[in-house]
Amino acid sequence: MSETSVREAEIAVEQKHVDMVYARVAEMRDEARAMRTRGDELAHGARNEAVFEQAAMLFERDVMVRHANQILRSLDAEHEGLVFGRLDTTEGETMYVGRLGVRDSEFENLVTDWRAPAAAPFYQATAEMPMAVIRRRVIRSTGQSVVDIDDDLLMPESRQDSMPVVGEGALMASLTRARGENMRDIVATIQKEQDEAIRAPWRGVTEITGGPGTGKTAVALHRVAYLLYRDRKRMGGSGVLVIGPSPAFTSYISRVLPSMGEDTVELRSLSDVLDGVAATRVDPAPVAAVKGSLRMRRVLKRAIREAPADAPTELRIMYRGEVLKLDARELAKVRAAVHNGRRPPNQSRVDAAEALLDALWRKADSYEDFPVKRAELLTELGERIDFHRFVVVWWQLLSPAEVLRGLADRRHLARAAGRVLTRSEVDMLADSWADPSVGFTAADVALLDELRVLLGKPPKRRRRAEHDPFAPAPTGRHREHYDEYSHIVVDEAQDLSPMQWRMVGRRGKYASWTVVGDPVQSSWPDPPEAAQAREAAFGGPRTQHRRFGLRTNYRNSAEIFDLAGRVVRHVATEDQLPHAVRSTGVEPTIHVVDFDALTATAVDSARELLGVVDGTVGIITATSRVEPMRLAADAVGNSRIRVVDGLESKGLEYDAVVLVEPEEMVTESLTGPRTLYVALTRATQRLTVVTSDANWPG
């Protein structure tokens, strides 16, 4: 038989099995529908144990069918197969691996869930350690049709003639496929080093590091699916939170977990971790560096002790014919004493009122010929409406947003900053908050969350208008209890500022963690401070920690990564650079043009690349160039073109990239060279660099 007809015959064999699986799933759906009704009746009318048991069984079946439906719904949209793997073992057994475990009516396994222990050899068997697997087969389908198969022969000596081997490797086939709007799952081709990290135990902190394109994000998401499957009670109950660097990133990865049937996981970017605040901007790097540093905690703590700008500076009240007066200094003393109390300010208004009454009594007591009883004064003044009015304006309940906006007042900020910030840092921050119409930044979100805790929750009655992070109807499930997640994944962890680690840590007080990053791609200027905050977020140095390093770059062609590696050679050591496995034979193109022609040439290059690749084309520039570049790119009118800056491109990938004026990216921030490394490692197939520097890359 020719190679083609062997392949076709094998595809037909697998199609038969796949048909059987889908038929069985359809049957189960029907059964479940009928049984659900009957299950309800049984559960309600249960009179003896046997009936209870039957009802429980039906319930389990029901859960499983719901899971199947979820997966099938997403499969319908994604056109990926339910069954994607097959193992043939030395025991003469055949096992199919898929996104879901399915048994036939006799309870025989038709497909094993990829996350089950029995499926582990599908990912872990190698020619050196074959784990009794003779042949591993990856089955590629579109919808319910098998379109191709790819085999790995692990034990050639055990193969019999009746076991054909076809294909050139599923991994390469998968890596060369065009990239679209969303990241895809990699269940069919997870590699051994990745599988080890995916299946690591849930406890403590699991840290996954690796260079660009090593599959860190993919691994972290598959690990979530694995943990949910293995320990649904613990993980599913209070939820899993996945945190990524930007809304563009969360949108990019949003289909991966649903395609594995998991649609309960919360995905949030660092700018929308706090309900009710959606940051729309990022700060310039030097401003973000100040806002992210732990020094801000001291500034904020002092800021909330200050009297609000519009608070009265004197209290005058008539009592039994005498004027009792507290001046600014006396009021400040009372305020400081209340702040030193046990409760946060938003829960201290009653304490403030009591402290004021006490100060008034001491004042009255100091007057000669003015006999007053303490208890009487407290009761009488405490019930007076003018006193209440004073307390309300003097001890205001504040929202985090109000406090932060208040810091736009340079003098107020300088007082709160004391010696913690330099004068130019104070100027930078005050400027960044000066215009209330522009909305908060990603770095502000961590400050707002810090303030949320420092201020405390206001009493329930209080209603506030806009600008209040608590006011808009929040959509997340965790708006009241931010600290109850059972597992938190932090992607691009190298970029979290210390203040962001505090914000994230607050949400994981009782959680286990999967933390993913690449120190070489870091854009945070003070790594030791961030490391300290990060350890605190995990619960201190005694927390169990396991580490995995990924060494293979699956994204970039070897030609593209070679150029990226040269550019970062002075910020990365040799062993921090992964090995790119796939060669396209196409070197990156470098266009040297006049400075004035950069934008036009970049658009022309992007247009040209549209004709070369099937998927997306990213234009990556310095932040200052994004707007004009977007305008120019819009004129092409093709939705496959995206314009982003270096930081926004984190975690994303495109079939082709046009990188505009790399030197601008380098000089834009302290960590410019690392941002350039990120930008250079986004393309799977083609890279064009447009520069005005004839010597680039030097």
Ligand SMILES: Nc1ncnc2c1ncn2[C@@H]1O[C@H](COP(=O)(O)OP(=O)(O)OP(=O)(O)O)[C@@H](O)[C@H]1O
């Ligand atoms: N085992 C695999 N099989 C198929 N594709 C894979 C595999 N591992 C990774 N990939 C693909 O390689 C690309 C890079 O993966 P991913 O984005 O997870 O890498 P990363 O390490 O997070 O990258 P970066 O740090 O550069 O953002 C993705 O398209 C992913 O689907």
